[in-house]
Amino acid sequence: MTVTTTAATLYTCDETRWQAVRDRDARADGHFCYVVTTTGVYSRPSCTVRLALRENVRFFPTPEDARAEGYRPCRRCCPDDSGRHAAAAEAVARACGIIDEAPLPPSLDELARKVGYSRFHFHRLFKSFTGITPHAYLAAARARRVREALPLSGTIADAVYSSGFGSGGHFYAAAPEILGMTPKAYRAGGDGTDIRYTVAGSSLGPVLVAVTDKGVCGVLTGDEGPALLLRLRTMFRQARLVPADEDFAAAVDVAVREAEPPQLGRELPLRIRRSAFAVRMRRTVPTVVVPAGQPGPGRGPRPGVPVCTPPA
Template structure:
């Protein structure tokens, strides 16, 4: 699993040549921030590559590796992009990633207050920051982690009750009330490989790669990464060897595509958060979207 400081960013560009650095400056390329800085002879300022100040002429620009080098050259820090200050988006992303790791690894559910305190923010600010970057609330992320655990435990634990409590549910009743949303079938059917259950499936595209979505008449039973139809179906068949797998009709496929499109992680998070965390968020939102009632078609006005 990727570490919290591992970002889903383009790491193929090193910004080592002046030509590449000049292009990054012209593009206000945020990916270049931290790789280098630039100073402008006519203004005496040094800035980040993403600074939105009007670009200087190429002959007036000097590229620098560090802010210390810029200050040693007699340049002053730009007040707009504040190149000496930590990037707040990156700091927020690190805090969110750490909170997600805590939820991933904690045996007991963590409260919003505990997560916010650990991150060093107020409950309100942390909640807003978390949703801005991930597209889900901390509670929804925790619910997604717990649901993933119970699906894993049902396949390996000695009994259904053992699986429920090992996954962090406080009571059987609480789990059974949520089980159609989590499993798409009864716990016994899920545990037994879906005997007699009909599962329809389809694949939709996302920014994180193809996603295979499978559902029964009770709810979503699987949301899986799918590099192509075949590997996704192979995984699905391994989970439910006794079920009847069938391709979803056009209506199901259309709805899944629309839900996956709405479930895309927000742009700031896609740039800064690890891919595995974004995948959890995407799959959680897909399940939420498909669990909601299908919007009723608008009636045509009478002629």
């Protein structure tokens, strides 16, 4: 006889419940909630709040049971109100759509007002669902537009101003972070540029990370590895593409784990989760490998050790 393990039977002991909380397993949501006794707050298993010590955690079958003992609901994951959670996810997705389609960058106040939240609440909500701030998403949308426009526009200035940059100076100051090379080289398909790349696995599928000696020039998702490499070759047809060494590939694997999307945002459209993931990857991926015998910032000489660019 075949025994089928269902979620209802899987989360009946404290050991499996604690593992679900540690993994922030969204499949456990609705089957139990947990309380952090030092804060008096109960949460969903998938809540992205900082993990508490095991000895400070209690489990309850339902939020009602936790509430009956005087505990209060988490304001981040809203364990009592799945409808409010869905409404919040919809508001964040709507805000991302406004940002993606707006010809000029909307203000935070304008975004919050359009989706029905106060400025402060919207900012906190957006970051909880996406892992980045509205400003970071807006900057990424503008960067994506200029990357798309550079090869197609009549001049670099045309691409810059049509993408929402207020001045050429602002764009050129941010160009290494946005392009990983000079605008002229990017426009010319990476002409004269060496690009290292590696493909890593993530919860959103394969991700290809490509870097130059100036910074990250590509974070590609949405396809399998060979298709991602073909996209990279198409983007930088004049560049020299070099597979990354083991040290760099290992460092990118670490960066992927750090940049994984919040479980709270699992209801967001996949394109939004991938866009936010790419922003976090650009902040966490190492962009420089220290040459043999040369120290990195604050380090002794360690050949081939990746130096991570700190988050903005």
